[in-house]
Amino acid sequence: MSPLLEVVGLRKSFPTARNMFGRITERTVVTDDVSFTVSTGETLGIVGESGAGKSTIGRQILRLIEPDSGSVRFDGKDVLEMKGRDLLAFRRRAQMIFQDPFSSLDPHMTIRNAVGEPLTIHFGIRGDERDRRVVEMLERVGMREDQLDKYPREFSGGQLQRIAIARALTLDPEFIVCDEPVAALDVSIQAQVLNLLLDLQAERGLSYIFISHDLSLVRFLAHRVVVMYRGEVVETGTADELFENPQHAYTKALVAAVPNPRARRRPATVRSTAVELEA
16 A cells, blocks of 8 residues: 655755855755655654754645755655646645644634635635534634634634644645644643544544654654654654664664653753764
8 A cells, every 4th residue: 555645855955155146155954865654544753853854844745845856745646746736736635733823823813714714715615604614623623613703812822723723624634744733832731732633633534744852742642753863864663662672872862851750860861962972
C-alpha cells in the first residue's frame, strides 16, 4: 500500500547576507535532504529544538514556502508541480494548525466568519447552510453556538486553538500538519487538545504530522518519529523505540531532557548536550 504522503530530499535555504548591490552572498540551509513518509491514519512526529527546521518542513509540504529542491507526493501526485485547480484541491485535503492561536485567526473576524470562510472560498457555501456546518464543527470541538458572533479576543488560548482546529476541519481534510499546536497552552489544556486530536483521528481516519520540541507529547500522540538536528534527519523509528533505545547522540539528549518525576536531580538540558555533540 502506497503512503499518503511521501517526502524525498527536501532542501530549503534562506539568504542571510547581501552585498551592496542587493545580491545574495550567503545562505543558511534550514532543511537538508529530508525524507519520510506518512500513511493514512498515521501520526508522524517531528521533534528537535528550536531552529532545527521542523516548522519549515511543514510549510514546504503545504507549499506555504517553496523548497529549493526535493519532492513531495500526496496520494501519488507531485505537490510541487500543482497549479490552479489542482493546488486548490490539494489544499482542501491538507490543512495546517499553527502554534499561536492568537495570530492564526483574524482579530477583526467573528468566529462565524473565520470558521466559515473556507467553505465559501472552496465550495461557495453561504448563508444558513454555512452556519449549520460551522455550528456542527464548533460543537464537535467543544464550543457553543452562542459563541458564533464573538471575536478572537473574547476567548482563552485553549478555546482559540479549538476554534483553529474547527477551521482546519471544516473542509473535511485527510491530512493535517500540527505545528506545535499546544506549545502556547497550559498543561491541563494541552491534554484536552491532544485528546481531541486523537478522537478526531479515530473518527475520521486523519493523518497528522505533529511538530514539537517536546518528545513526551510526541510519544503520547505519534506512531513514528523523525528526529531533526540542524536541518537534517538524524534518526527515525517508532516512538517507543526512540524512547527505549535511542541510537543517535542527539536523540539520547532529547530523551534525557524529558522530565522524570522520580529523578532526584534535574536532567541535563538538550542545549548543553547539543554543545557536547559539536565538541
